[in-house]
Amino acid sequence: MKFVDYVTVTVRSGRGGPGSAHFRREKFEPRGGPDGGDGGAGGSVALEGDDNLYTLLDLRYNRHHFAAAGEPGGGSGKSGKTADDIVLRVPLGTVARDGETGEALGEIVEDGQRIVLAQGGRGGLGNTHFKSATNQTPRYAQPGEAGEEREVTLELKLLADVGLVGFPNAGKSTLVSSLSAAKPKVADYPFTTLEPNLGMVYLGDWRSFVVADIPGLIEGASEGRGLGHQFLKHVERNAVLLFCVAADAEDPGARYATLLAELEAFSPDLVDKPRLVALTKMDLVGPDLADAWVEEARAGFPDDVEVLPVSAVAQRGLDRLKEALWVHVEAERDEAEG
Template identity: 55%
Template sequence: MKFVDEATIEVIAGKGGNGASSFRREKFIPKGGPDGGDGGRGGTIYAIADRNINTLVDYRYARMHRAKNGENGRGSDQYGAAAPDITLRVPVGTIVFDAETGEQLYDLDKHQEKVTLAAGGSGGLGNLHFKSSTNRAPRQWTPGTEGEQRKLRLELKVLADVGLLGMPNAGKSTLISKISNARPKIADYPFTTLHPNLGVVRTSESRSFVVADIPGLIEGASEGAGLGHLFLRHLSRTRVLLHLVDVASPDPDLDPVEQAVADARAIVEELRLYDTELYEKPRWLVLNKFDMVPDPEDLKRRFCEALGWTGPVFGISALNGEGTQELIWQLQDWLDAENRKSHLAQDQADGSYVADDPRFDATRNDA
C-alpha cells in the first residue's frame, strides 16, 4: 500500500429539513389545529482514529465527502427523518488543520478517539410549535439550517517510542529489520527508504516498544533537500532519538572519525533548523558498522572526543547484530523509567498517587 501522510479534503454536512405548515383535517373535527412536523437533522461528518490504518492514501483520491440532507416535516405530526452520519476512519496520530486558516483543530492520538469535522444542520420547526391561546391557527414554520462546510488538511505523525535518524546508507533499515518485525527495503545505494517504517521491538513477553525509521537526511534537508524533510514530523512524537552514524568510510584516504563527525554534526544542525523541540529531544548516538573497523573502542573514544559528546553512545553492527541486544535492553529500561515518571506526575496532579503502587517502584523492570 502506498504511504501517504498528507491529504486535503472537503467536508460538507447535510442541511436540516424544513418544518411543515399543516392543519388537521378530519371529518367531524372542524377545528383540528396545526399538525405540521419538524424537519430532520442533516448528516454530520465525524473522524475516528483507527490503529488498523497506517496511511491517508484513501483521502488522496476521495477528497469530497458530502452528507445527505434531512427530510422535510409533513402533516399529521410527521417529523422528517434524520440523515445518516458519515464517519471517516483515519490513522492514529492524524492531525486535522483548517486548510484556509492553518489552525489546528484536532489531534487524534488515541485509538477510537472521535471528533466532529462538520456538524449537520438542525431541522426546522413545524407550525405545531407556534400554536398558542392567541394564535390558534399558526402558519409559521422555519427552514432547516445549513450544515457546516470546511476544507481540511490531514497530516499524519506516526506514533513511536524510538525514532531512527541519520545519513542515507547509515544502516537504519538494516537495524530496524534486525531488532523488530519490520521488513523495509534494504539495498547498497542511498535513499532506499522512501517512507517511514514502523517496527515493534519485543524484549520480553510483557515488554516492548515501537521504533520508527524515516528516509535518510542530507545537508539542507530542513530547507527541502532530499526526502527526509518530508518525514521529520514523524519523529516529533517519539520519546528518544537514535542517531545512527556510519563509522566505516569507503575511502581509505579519509579518516573515518573525521568523516563520521562531519556527518553527525550535519544531522544535528538540520534538526536544530527544522524544529527546536525536536532538536532538544533525548538523543543517543549509535556508531554502526563496527564489524568493519579494526579498533572499535579506540574509534569510539576518538569520535566522542572530536564531537564533544557526553551522552549515551553505543557501538553496533546492524548487519550481524553485534551490540544490538544491549542497545534494545537499555532502551527498554529507559522507556520504562520514563513511563513510571509520567504515571507518577499524572497521579500526583490528579491526587490519586499511592506510595506503594508498583508502577512507581524504580527497582522494577517489568512495568
C-alpha cells in the first residue's frame, strides 16, 4: 500500500431542513392551531481516528465529501429526519488545518476520536414555536441553517516513540527488522526505504514501544534535497531520536554532526529531544579490532551523547540498545501523564 501523508479535501455539511408552517385540519376542527414540525439537522463531516490505518491514501482519490441536507418538518408536529454524518477515517497522528487560513482544526491522537470539520446546519423551527397570545396563527416557520464548506489539509505525522535518523544505507531498515517484527525493504544500495516503516519493539515485563524507520537523509535535506526531507516532520513526534551511523563510515562523528545540523535547520526543537547513537554494522569490523574501533569512534562524538555499538546481522548489542531507548521512552510517557 502506498504511503500518503498529505492531502487536501473539500468538505461541505448539509443544510438544515426548513420548519413547517402547517395548521391542524381535522373533521370537527376546520381551523385548528399551528402544528408545523421542525426541520431535521443537516449532516456534518468529521474525522475519526482509526489505529488500523497508517496512510491517507483513500482520501487522495476521494477528495470531495458533501453531506446531505436535513428533511423538512411536517404537519402534526412531525420533525424532519436528521441527515447522516460523513465520517472520514484517518490514521492516528493526523493534523487537520483550514486550507485557506492555515488555522489548526484539531489533531487525531486516539482511536475513535472525532473532529468535526464542517458542522451540519440546524433545522428550522416549525410555526408551532411562534404561537402566542397575540399571534395565534403564525403563518411562517424558520428556514434551515446553511451548511459549511471549506478546504481542509490533512497532514499525517507518525506517532512513534523512537525515530531512526541516518544517511542512506546506514543499516536503519535492518536494525528495525531486528528490533521488531517489521519487514522493511533491505538491500545493499542507497534509498531502499522510500517511506516510513513502523515496528513494535517488545522488551518483556509488558514493556513495549514503537520505532519508526525514516527514509535516509543527505546533506541539504532540510532545504529539499534527497528523499528524506519530506519525512522530517515525522520525527517531530518522537520521544527519542536514534541516530544510526555505520561503523565503517570514514568519520562517524562528522556524520552525526551533519545529521544533527539538518534536523536543527528543519526545526530547532528537534535538537532538544533525547538522542542516542547506534554505531551500526559492527559485524563489518573484525572482533579483534571492535573495542579499539568503538573507542576511536566515540572520541568523535560529544561527551553527553551515548554511543552504542550494534550489529543487527549478528544480533549483537540489541538488548542493551532496547533498554537504553526504553529509559527515555518511559521518562517521556511519565512526563506526558503528569
